[in-house]
Amino acid sequence: MKRTPMSQSSMPVSEPPAPATPRRLPVIQRSFGQTNRTDTWWAFPLLVIVVFGGFVIYSTWAAFQNAHYTFGNYLSPFYSPEIFGDSGHAWFGPKPGWWPGFIPFSPALLILWAPGGFRFTCYYYRGAYYKAFWGDPPSCAVGEPRKSYWGEQTLPLILQNVHRYFMYLALIFLVLLAHDVWDALWFADAAGKMHFGIGVGTLVLALNVILLGGYTFGCHSFRHMIGGKCDEVSTATFGSKVYDCASCLNQRHMVWAWCSLFWVAFADIYVRLCSMGIWHDLHWSIS
Numbered sequence: 001m002k003r004t005p006m007s008q009s010s011m012p013v014s015e016p017p018a019p020a021t022p023r024r025l026p027v028i029q030r031s032f033g034q035t036n037r038t039d040t041w042w043a044f045p046l047l048v049i050v051v052f053g054g055f056v057i058y059s060t061w062a063a064f065q066n067a068h069y070t071f072g073n074y075l076s077p078f079y080s081p082e083i084f085g086d087s088g089h090a091w092f093g094p095k096p097g098w099w100p101g102f103i104p105f106s107p108a109l110l111i112l113w114a115p116g117g118f119r120f121t122c123y124y125y126r127g128a129y130y131k132a133f134w135g136d137p138p139s140c141a142v143g144e145p146r147k148s149y150w151g152e153q154t155l156p157l158i159l160q161n162v163h164r165y166f167m168y169l170a171l172i173f174l175v176l177l178a179h180d181v182w183d184a185l186w187f188a189d190a191a192g193k194m195h196f197g198i199g200v201g202t203l204v205l206a207l208n209v210i211l212l213g214g215y216t217f218g219c220h221s222f223r224h225m226i227g228g229k230c231d232e233v234s235t236a237t238f239g240s241k242v243y244d245c246a247s248c249l250n251q252r253h254m255v256w257a258w259c260s261l262f263w264v265a266f267a268d269i270y271v272r273l274c275s276m277g278i279w280h281d282l283h284w285s286i287s
């Protein structure tokens with residue numbers, strides 16, 4: 001049987017749905033620290049204060065020491081590169097004569113601003129220390145100490161956008177620290193002749209470069225630079241595989257951030273305590 005198509009005019013006309021009335025959710029203004037959360041939301045900000053704050057205090061103290069930063073061919077990462085200084089690692093010899101007498105001198109003070117700036121402006125750390133140190137907010141759904149949103153579009157926090165430039169410097173530091181690992185593979189005998197070998201300190205410095213590499217190559221700015229800025233990642237200069245690697249590291253950026261922070265401090269402590277004769281480095285070399 002042949003069916004006649006239903007004409008448009010005979011079709012039942014349904015009423016268009018009435019536009020939904022926008023509902024405004026009430027903004028709950030909580031006082032500082034007030035929350036309905038029952039979990040231990042305060043534990044992580046507290047940990048950040050202790051660990052990050054402890055790192056800042058220790059690294060500042062270590063930077064001002066200007067002593068015990070080398071042991072044999074090991075060089076503390078806090079002092080690398082040693083541009084001017086008294087050790088054999090110094091590029092241009094001891095403290096220059098033009099250095100103002102009223103400013104304390106240490107090779108670390110000449111260079112630590114770069115890796116320090118990289119870490120301080122890191123997108124991950126910003127989230128962590130904003131919460132921990134000035135409660136902005138202390139945690140999700142926890143009352144803030146202020147009513148307005150500061151954002152990062154005005155001074156001083158707009159300066160955090162220099163992160164990408166610190167990232168370029170961090171890449172250079174990675175190369176320099178890797179060169180320190182190479183230096184740490186050579187050991188002098190009693191006659192001063194160098195022998196290829198490996199020591200516990202070599203492994204400590206090598207792991208430092210690996211962890212800093214995982215942190216730097218997972219950086220949001222690095223990921224943007226090598227592919228994120230392209231409309232098609234496959235057209236990126238280094239290809240999509242490199243971008244995928246950076247994305248993979250980026251997913252664990254927080255873990256890389258904390259592990260590399262801990263280990264760079266430990267590497268300085270290791271070299272320092274060996275230099276002071278408190279720890280004894282074990283090494284094996286080919287004679």
Ligand code: FES
Pocket residue numbers: 118122123124125163167215216218219220221222253
């Ligand atoms: Fe963390 Fe760049 S975002 S190092």
